[in-house]
Amino acid sequence: MPELPEVETIVRGLRTVLPGHTIVSVRLGKTDFIEDPAALAELLPGRRIERVERLGKFIQLQLSAGSGAKHADGQMNLVIHLGMTGWLGVRRPEDPVAPHTHAFFELEDGRELRYTDIRRFGQIRLVHGGNMAAFSERLGKEPLEISASEFHARLAGRRARIKALLLDQSIFRGIGNIYADESLWQARIHPARLAARLNSADLARLRKAIRRILQHAIEDRGSSISNFVDAEGQPGEYQQRHRAYGREGKPCFRCGSKIRRGSVAGRSSYFCPRCQPAPRRARAMRNAPKPRG
DNA sequence: CGGACCACCTGTACGC
């Protein structure tokens, strides 16, 4: 469940062990999710990891320019997205290899950075130093950094459903299905409300809810669903604090009504029918994602 | 612009 808090948890773990170390070789398993597998083996060895950053749900390993003719292209970034089931962490070679581990970046001290991803919805790509700013600008604002006025401006006049906009990574980067539902529950806004119909009090509440929930989730090292663990292998705790997500039929923590599940923006969406009243003449929300033929 | 639906891939839970 890598959304912003889980990715931040992974990044904080990697930041304590990776900077200063050099990639000496690369081994790959399945590569259908890697943009240019050959380029990894060709361009990474010899580069030192300088910084570890998070851009929304992306992990950025900033690498040195290295030396030698083939490194004449300057700084490089190894950019990794965890998709639905990705994991990234450092292990020793003798440590057991988790199933579905598809990339090993061997370090000069013998340890290896491993990428594991059951469904392979993640991404591994190289972004040249000169293209990194453009890459970052294609994404929206960090939800923990955006000002109130910019938050309002980005949603003003949009006639899409608020949840669809929260999930749009070009508006805000890092919010996913769990934290969208949790934030909307906290702010008492139905996920199918149109953004343009939210007043400024609604928007102010929503921004505060997003900040509070993401911050608390980071403190709890994210939500662990189906075995998510951080870079050290420890699970998160925030799933115990979910108020809406995954709680269909259970009582609302505020009013006791049964939490309902519907489909908004193509995703399962959990909300309290009483605290989060449905938009008046909105098209009836579909019940749940339908099976495909 | 916005939404519905499909695709990518693997695993798990559950009904029969």
Place this chain on the structure above:
DNA sequence: TGCGTACAGGTGGTCC
């Protein structure tokens, strides 16, 4: 036990 179905943290495409 086995099989079919629904669903899962995400993104990106098509079609209307």
